[in-house]
Structure formats: C-alpha cells, structure tokens
Amino acid sequence: MKRTRFDRDPCPIARATDVMGDWWTPIIMREAFLGASRFGDFVDRLDVPRATLAKRLERLVEDGLLSQTAYQDNPPRYEYRMTEKGFAFLDVLVAMWRWGSEWGWPEGRGPAVELVDPVTGNEIIPQVVDVRTGEPIDPTRLRMQLKSSAKRRTVKAAEE
Amino acid sequence: MKRTRFDRDPCPIARATDVMGDWWTPIIMREAFLGASRFGDFVDRLDVPRATLAKRLERLVEDGLLSQTAYQDNPPRYEYRMTEKGFAFLDVLVAMWRWGSEWGWPEGRGPAVELVDPVTGNEIIPQVVDVRTGEPIDPTRLRMQLKSSAKRRTVKAAEE
Numbered sequence: 001m002k003r004t005r006f007d008r009d010p011c012p013i014a015r016a017t018d019v020m021g022d023w024w025t026p027i028i029m030r031e032a033f034l035g036a037s038r039f040g041d042f043v044d045r046l047d048v049p050r051a052t053l054a055k056r057l058e059r060l061v062e063d064g065l066l067s068q069t070a071y072q073d074n075p076p077r078y079e080y081r082m083t084e085k086g087f088a089f090l091d092v093l094v095a096m097w098r099w100g101s102e103w104g105w106p107e108g109r110g111p112a113v114e115l116v117d118p119v120t121g122n123e124i125i126p127q128v129v130d131v132r133t134g135e136p137i138d139p140t141r142l143r144m145q146l147k148s149s150a151k152r153r154t155v156k157a158a159e160e
Numbered sequence: 161m162k163r164t165r166f167d168r169d170p171c172p173i174a175r176a177t178d179v180m181g182d183w184w185t186p187i188i189m190r191e192a193f194l195g196a197s198r199f200g201d202f203v204d205r206l207d208v209p210r211a212t213l214a215k216r217l218e219r220l221v222e223d224g225l226l227s228q229t230a231y232q233d234n235p236p237r238y239e240y241r242m243t244e245k246g247f248a249f250l251d252v253l254v255a256m257w258r259w260g261s262e263w264g265w266p267e268g269r270g271p272a273v274e275l276v277d278p279v280t281g282n283e284i285i286p287q288v289v290d291v292r293t294g295e296p297i298d299p300t301r302l303r304m305q306l307k308s309s310a311k312r313r314t315v316k317a318a319e320e
Contacts, residue, residue, distance in 0.1 A: 012257045012264055012273070014190075016257070016260035017186045017187055017256065026173055027174055030174075033302070064263075088262060088263060089259055090297065090302070091255050091296075095251050095252045095256075096173045096177065096252050097173050098172070098251065099251055100172030100173055100174070103224075103245045104167075104172055104176060105175075111171065111175075112306055112309075113305065114304070114307045115303070115304055116303050117290075117298075118303050124292070125292065126289070126297060127251075127289055128254055129286070129288075129289055130285060132282060132285065134289075137254055142284060143275070146274075147273065
C-alpha cells in the first residue's frame, strides 16, 4: 500500500501524523520512554515483527526523535536514545494516554495501569490546556487560520 | 500489509494508537472538527483516495468517534457528525498540533497557520499538564505501573 506523506503539509497535525501514522510508532516511542534502547529490548517487550521494528526505528532516527549510537562494531549493534524532539513527543503520547484511558474501555471500566510520579508517588493525570488560560480547550471555540504574518507574506508576494 | 491490532492492549496509548494508527485518521478528524460532514466535503478538502476515505470513515463510525446519519435515501448518502468520544479526541489532535508546530519545521521556521479562539481573537497554544499540579509533565518523573486495585485482583486470582 502506497503511503501518502504529510511531511510537507502546512498543518502541524499533518506533520505530526506523518511521524505518528506508522501503526507501531507510538508504541515504540512508549517503550523508548520506559527505557528500551537496544533492538533486542524492543523485541523482548513488543510482539512486533523484526523487519517492521527495524523500519520504524530507522524512520524515527531519520526524523530525529531517536539518535543511534554504535555500542558494538562487529557485527554492528546500535543503541537508540531519545532526543530532545523525542522527549517533546511525550506530550502527544500522554494525550493519547488520557483519551485512551477514558474511551478505550467499555463504560465503567478502565485500564489496569496508571501513570505516577516516582518522587511523590502521586498519580499523574494528563490534561491538555490553553497556555494563556490554563483551562481545557473548548472544541466549540477553536478555529485554525492563516497567521497574519503569513497573510502579509502572501499579499506581498501577490503585489510583487 | 497485515495490520496488528492494539484494541485489546492493556495500555491506553496502545488503544489510542489502534484508532489513530491509520495514516489518514487524524487528518480526517481534523476536517470533521473544521466542519466537514459529508463524504464530498472530505473529498473536496483532502487529497485522499475515495476508497481510503470510505474505509477510514467506516472505522471511525465503528469506533464511535463519528456518527452516521442518512440525509438522502436513493442513492443512500450519509452525514458524519462528531460524537462525544470524537470531541474528546481533540486533545490528542491539539497535542499533535503543538508538537508538530515546534518540531515539524526547520529551525527558525514554523507553520503559517495558528489556532485562535474566535470569541476573544486570542491565539490558543495547547500544552499538556498534570491535572494535580497544573504544570507540564516532566518526562524524567513519569512511570507507568499496575494500579494497586489491579495488583489486588491479580493476587486474589492467584490465591483462588
């Protein structure tokens, strides 16, 4: 199946989808967060075909979410480490966590796992808010629009 | 390509991935948020093959993110409307938006689009926080663990 690429799309959701849209990618990133770093770690933790895993890791390195370092030369073996871009991806994963927790189980049931802060022992409950207000985002008050700077550039280009 | 299903996985991220993992799904949900409801709306807005779109819409209805209502009988035509579960998915999309905005462009550049509140005119900047603290989630202080209630169930089952 030919894959449509979204990595040149003007919308940030599309660019994130381009990375995320490989079925295994969020699961592989979850395991990287939880400490998996060598190929064998991912194989042990996930029921993923080796060829698929190799392709996904290569893509994540190419996209800069993971870095690759040789820990052995002959045969060559690599460790995969989270980059700053990879760490930032945690926000997407925890938003998926929250939504998956609330909607991924039959009513009245939920996941048997939880997120905790190991220092305080408190449960962590992710929520997406607007930085300005600190409040959850109201889906009925949300528009996507061209930035005014982009509009100016467009007008300028048209005038030239 | 055979698809691995994650919809019975104990992890909420995996259950969310199961829905999201279709490449087009987040983009189709974005357009549904922005007002697309009929098959033709999605075709007009997205460069998506019709067969792919039909399959993704069917899956989103099956998974309960969209509802399907006939607006014409002969030939049958449907409108797709966001459900409560679909609206809740907005949090995942805006987390993708934020990450895509920061990391999906070369350094020093960013998307030409922005999210705004049409009532106040203010830009909306999504951020994922911990409900308890209101602070961003620190990736170095995050563990996934079995809930103690689940542990008790496991112990009980082992004792029986």
